[in-house]
Each structure stands twice: as C-alpha cells, then as structure tokens.
Amino acid sequence: MIAPETLVFESSAELIETARARFVDLVVRAQEARGVASVALTGGSNGIGLLKALAADSGDICWSRVEIYWGDDRFVPATHPERNSGQAFDALLNHVAVDPSRVHVMAPSDGEFGDDIAAAARDYARLIGNDTVFDVHLLGMGGEGHVNSLFPHTAATAENVLPVVAVTDSPKPPPARLTLTFPVINASREVWFLVSGAEKAEAVAAAHDGESRDDWPCAGARGTEGTVWFLDHAAASGL
C-alpha cells in the first residue's frame, strides 16, 4: 500500500487553493493520458469551496471531457438546498462547459424512481458498474469519521460488493441517502480528504493510526495510486 500524503495548511483557504491547483494538474494529466477524466465530488464546506475555486480558475481543464459523479447525495427533492449535486451546480457546474451527458447526478426523491430509494441505488450502481475508475474521489469527513454516507458501524460501511447502497437511517439528517461504498472508493486512482476544524482531529488521527474502518470509516478509504490528506492545523492537531 502506498503511504498517504498528509499536507497541513494555515487555513481552509490555503487548503482549498492547493487542492484546486492539484486538481487541475491531475485532471489535465488524466485527459492527456486517457482523453476523458473521471471524478467523484463531495459536499461539505471544503468540497464545495474547492468547486467554487475551480469556477474561478480551472486552468486547462476541458470540462466537456470530465465524467462527473457524486460520492453521496441526500435522497430529498431535487431542489432541496442540502443536495450535494445542487450545491455543485451552483458552485461550479453551471459556470463551466460540462457535457450534460457526462454529469451523473444521483436520483432525488422526486425523480424517476419516486421515493423508491432501493431502485435509485440500483440505478446508480448500474451506471457505475464494475469498470468505473475515478481519477480522483474527493471526500469530506465528519467528526466521527464518516465519509460519503458511510457512518461507523453500519451496513453501508461494511459493504464489500455493491458499488452503491441506499442508507435509510443515517445518524446525521436527513436519514435517506445514496452513497458509493468502499469497493468503488478504493478502486479510485487517488482519494483526497479535504478536512478542517478541531472537531475532526480525533478521526484524522484514527485514520493515520490505521484504526478499523468499522469504527472510523475514514480509515478505510485509499486510492490505488495515492491518498492525500489536505488538513488545516486544527484537524491535524492529533497527529
């Protein structure tokens, strides 16, 4: 296993700026190598902050050749302000020339599957299939170590086969969510954690200490070519 890279910044703003520059570099290199880059986005303050920074400066990224997925989303109506996808459109996707056929939003609760969350999960799993490899999977993290909607001691966190599952009892509201699972996260070339704040320090330390993914889901996420922790000083204070 390749050792994770841990970068510590003075502020969230610096963290986001470095992540932005590295994201541009990674996506451009992926496009040079394979024509199309594939990314999984995340919500949260730094995840959306990164997208806003990219709206201001995305260098030589050719947005029409980026396949865009989400690591998780809330199973609420499409226009709900807490949808990670809606926030990503506001922050970035409405402002760059993406190819709509390459933007893969998880179904909302008022979409084609109505409130059938299991059908919505199966549909996204079909879309991901067995072959999707993200060039980078972005992750925020909760203080108890959740990533995507993979919370400690849950079936979704234990999933080792299905690429996408429905969560109906999320400990953090709203209860209904769709989430990618560890088999697909860990098939990503790179996994990047974007984490700030002292309330995240214990989980950051647990992941670096190799604790179990059941106790600390963040400890179970890694890329095949690289895992990068973008931290501010407060989040890194337990290292």
Ligand SMILES: O=C(O)[C@H](O)[C@@H](O)[C@H](O)[C@H](O)COP(=O)(O)O
């Ligand atoms: O689905 C959710 O409930 C949140 O989106 C959550 O997963 C968030 O991404 C992390 O808690 C990090 O959020 P912050 O970076 O804002 O702390």
